[in-house]
Amino acid sequence: MKDDLTRINALANASRLAVMRWLKEPTLHFPYQDHADIETVGVCCTFITEKLGIAPATTTRHMRILADAGLVRAQRMGKFTYYKRIDAELQKLGRDLANL
Numbered sequence: 001m002k003d004d005l006t007r008i009n010a011l012a013n014a015s016r017l018a019v020m021r022w023l024k025e026p027t028l029h030f031p032y033q034d035h036a037d038i039e040t041v042g043v044c045c046t047f048i049t050e051k052l053g054i055a056p057a058t059t060t061r062h063m064r065i066l067a068d069a070g071l072v073r074a075q076r077m078g079k080f081t082y083y084k085r086i087d088a089e090l091q092k093l094g095r096d097l098a099n100l
Contacts (some may be wrong), residue, residue: 007093010069017051018061020071022051023085036077042084 011017022029026038030047049059062085066072071081071090 004096007069007071007089010065010071013062013065015054016066018064019048019052019062019083020085020090022048023072023083024087034092035080036082040084041075041077042073042082045081045083048083 011020023043026043027087030038030043030051032038033044033047034042036042045056045059045063049056052059052062060081063072063074063081067074067083070086072085075082077082
């Protein structure tokens with residue numbers, strides 16, 4: 001389990017915050033994926049990169065920070081990595097912040 005400061009720092013970036021918002025409702029923000037179910041497996045990193053309009057390496061770095069903070073789950077399938085929000089961890093962070 002990651003500490004709250006690590007999670008807050010992970011969210012303290014406009015690009016990462018946008019990704020977290022998009023991953024909340026992936027079917028509204030990303031195109032259909034015929035190779036993996038967007039709701040159960042997550043969103044392909046390629047689609048996240050395209051939506052952010054940044055270099056793939058930068059997207060990978062952002063997503064690694066979110067994964068290391070325990071806010072997204074990364075799943076490798078073939079040559080692609082898929083990302084899914086971990087809502088329970090975001091809810092826990094919200095509760096912890098509300099108790100300050």
